[in-house]
Amino acid sequence: IDMASPNINMRDPAIYRIRRATHHNTGDTWCIYPMYTYAHPIEDALEQITHSLCTLEFEDQRPFYDWLLERLTEGSLLASPPPRQYEFARLNLTYVITSKRKLAQLVYDHKVSGWDDPRMPTIVGLRRRGYTPAALQLFAERIGVTKSDSWIDYSTLEGCLREDLELKAHRGMAVLNPVKLVMTNWDEVMGAGHLEPCSQPALPHAPHGASSGAAPEGTEPPPARHFTLGKEVWIDREDFEEVPPKGYKRLFPPSIDGNGNAVPGNKVRLKGGYVIECTGCNKDADGHIAQVLATVVPDTKSGTPGSETVKVKAAITWVGVADGVNAEVRLYDRLFLDAQPDAGGKDFIESLNPNSLKVITAKVEPSLANALPGQNFQFERHGYFVADRVDHVTGSKPVFNLAVGLKDSWGK
Template sequence: MKISTHSNSNFIKKIIEKDLKDKKYLSLQTRFPPEPNGYLHIGHAKSICLNFGLAQYYKGKCNLRFDDTNPIKENIEYIHAIKKDIKWLGFKWNGEILYSSKYFNILNKYAIELINKGLAYVDKLNKEEIRKYRGTLKTPGINSPYRNQSIAENILLFKKMKNGHFPTGSVCLRAKINMNSPFMIMRDPVLYRIIFSKHHQTQDKWCIYPTYDFSHCISDALEGITHSICTLEFQDNRRLYDWILNHITIQHHPNQYEYSRLNLEYTILSKRKLNILVTNKIVNGWDDPRMPTLSGLRRRGYTPSSIRKFCDNIGITKQDNLIETSSLESCIRDELNKTAPRNMAVLNPIKILLCNLPENYQEIFMVPNHPANNRMGFRPLLFTNELYIDYFDFYEVDNNKNYGLILGKEIRLRYGYIIKAIEVKKDNNNNIVQIICTCDKNTLGKNPKNRQVKGVIHWLSTKNTLPAFFHLYEKLFTIKNPEKEKDFLNYVNPKSFLIKKGFVELNIKKINNIFQFEREGYFCIDKNDKNTDLIFNKIINLSNTNKKIDKK
C-alpha cells in the first residue's frame, strides 16, 4: 500500500532533499524510537507519519527501535501494542524490530572508552545531591568531589557497578563536560545508572542501564541513521548527542533535527500522565475511547487514513501551537460522510401509536444506504402502526423554536409519511409513556400545499428493532490546555462518558463496523472482547453544531 503523508513541503524535507542532492547520503535512513512504557498516542502518530512517511517518500528505510533502557517502567504489553498501532496506521518498518538493549555490550564499551579518555567518572553523589550540585539556569554548577578520581579508580568502580556491588541509586556514571555550561544538559549528565530489575529482553544479565541520551545517539549511529528527527524539547539534548558521538571512536555521525510536538486542545499527550488516568481508573484502560491513544482512537472509530490526513494537515514546523480538536474531528467526519452507510437508531426511545392504522398494519419502504451514492444499495425499512421516536424530538408545547413532533402539529417521518400528534398518555408520575398520532397516507414522497410541516424526524418500527447500548463521549477535560496544569486531574470532565439504551434497525449489517445513525452522528460497533451486548461507540457528531440538547 502506497501511503504519502508528505504532500506539503517542510523544513526537514528541504534538508533531506539538499543532502540527497549533494550526495551526502546515498539513501535516507530514519527511525521511530518509542519507549515501551505506555501506549502510543496521537502525538506519536505525527512522529510515525513523519519518519515512516519520509522514508517511503524518498524510497529510503525506517527502523522501529524500542528505547528499552528503563526496565522498571517497561512492559512487553506496550511493545505488542506499539507494533499493532504502527501496522494499523499502514506503515511497515525496515527489517527486524530493533532494541536499544541489543547494543548494551557495545554501549558498555563506549562508556569505558570515555572513562579511559578522562571524559567520564563514577559519582557517589545521590540523586538529590546531583540535582543540587548542578545549579540553576542563573547559577553555575559545582563540581562533584568525585569528579577528579583517577581513570583507574573509575574503571574499577564502573566494573563494580556492572557486577552489582552497589545498591540502586548509590552511584552512577557521569560524563565530564562543563559544570559551568549555560546548558543544563551539559553539566556532567548521567550516562549510566543502577537498576535492579528484570528486563523483558535481557532478563537479569544487566543491573546497569544507559540513559536515553547516551544510548539514543549511539544506537542511531550504529544503525546508520541519516536524519535523527525528534521534538523540540530535545533541542538542547542535541549538544550532548553530538558531544558523545564526537568523543567516541564511531564511524557514522547522524544529525539531529527538531520539530514542534503536537499539542491538542482538551487533551493530555504525556504517557506519564495518561498512565495516571489509567492507574487511577479515571478511564477504562489505555484503549478507552476518550483517550488520545491510537488504541483509544481506533476503538472510538477513527480510521488510519483520517489520522494520517490529520498529521498531514497540521504539518511540520518549529512553531509550538495548540491544535483545535475540530481539526482532528473534521478529518474523520469528512471521510465518513462519504463512506459510512446510513441507518436508523433511537437512543432515547418513546412509543408513538398511529391510531388510524390497523394493529397489524405493515409496509416496506426501500431506503438508500447512502443518499448520495446509489452504488451502496438500498435496504428494506419496516413501517407499522407502532413506532419508536426519540423522546427529545417531542414537545408538548410549541415555543416557535422547536423542530420536532409537537402536540397538535405535523411532522414528517424520515423516508415516510406525515404524522400529527393528537394526544399524550402519561403514567402516575406524569412521565410520557405513549404519544397518539394520526398518519396521512397520502403524503408518501409528497409535500402537500398549504401545510406547514416543521422538519423531519427519524424512527423505528417496534417490530423492526434490535436492542443496543450507545456510548456517548465528550472531551475528557474541561479546559483547553490541561497539559499546563500541575493538578490536571482537577479538570477531568465528569460528563465525558454517557450510556444510552435504545434500538437500531433489526437488519443492521454487522459486517460493517461504522455507521451514520441519521440525525444522531457517526458510530462504530465496540470491538472489546469483554462485551456480550451490542454496543455502539459514538465517533463524532454530524457537524460541529449538530449536537442535540436534552430537555430537562
C-alpha cells in the same frame, strides 16, 4: 568533552548509571545502564535511522548527539553517514494529555477502563473511538510542522474525522431516547397488522443519487437499507412537545390559541415513510409521556406519486417497533473540562470530566444489527458512531461508540 563549552551537555555528560536493582527483563545480570542521551543516538544509528525527529526540548542535546556519532564513525564502530537529529514543536491538543506517565496514572487509578478506552489519545483508544488513519493523516497535514509552541483546538481533529466519514460511513436511523408513537388509524387505512416496506440510501451522497435509481451501465448501484413501518414506531422524546416552544417544527398536539381558535396537531414526515399528524399523547401515573398519538396521512409515502401534496416543515427519524433492535450506545465526551489540563503544573486529575461517558440503550434500525467491529456509521441527526471492536457481556445487543457529533457543540 569540553569543560569550557557554553552548553552544559558538552562538558562532562553522564553516559552510564550504576543501579543495583532487579531489572524486569534481565534480572540481576547487569548493574550498569546507559543514559538516554547516550543510548538514543547509538540506537538510531544501529537501526539505520536517517532523520531522528524530536521535540524542541532535545535541541540543546543535538551537539552531544552529533559529537558522539562523529567519534564512533571515525573509529569505524558505526556506519557512515550517521543519522541527523531534527527538532520541532510538540503537538499540544486542547482537552488532551499525551504524557505516558499521566496516561498510565489514569489507567492504574481506574479513571478509565484501560489503554484502549475510547477517551484515551492512544492508537488503540482512537481506533475504538472510530478514528480512521485517513482522518489522522488529514489532521497532520492540516496542522503542519512548526518550531513554535502552540495549542491546536480539539475541534480541528473532530472536523477531520467528519470530513473523512461524510462520504464513507453508511447511514442508519437510531432513536437514543425512545418513546413509542402509535398511529391510531393505521389498521383502518393500511390494514390490520400491515408492515409497509421502506428503504433509504446507505450513502445518500453516492454518485447517481438515491439507491432506488438505476445506475449507469457498468457501475454498481449505491447501497440501500431496508426496514418496515407499522402501527407503532419509536421516536426520540425531543421530537414531541406537549407545549411547543416558538419555532418548534416537530410533533405537538392540537390546542386552542389565544383567540379561542382550534389549532390542529402538527404534521411531520417519518423519514422514508409517511406524513403523520399528531393527535395527542398518553401519560403514565407520574405524568410522564408514555405514548405519542398520531394519524397516518394516506398516499404520502416518500418516493411515491403525490407524496409531496401534503407539505410539512420537518422530517423525523424513527425505528419500527416490529423490526427495531436494541443496542448499547456509549456517548463519549471529552475526558477533561480544562482545555489545558496539565499545563503550568496543574493537577490534571482535578479537571476530569465526570460526565465523559454515558451508557444508554437505544433502538436502531435492522441494518445496524449485524455491524462489524470497527465499522463506522452515521446515526442520522445524531453523529458518527463506530461498532465496538472489543467484546463485552451485552447479550445479543450490538454496541456502538460515539465518535463525533455532526457539528462541534462543545461549550455551546
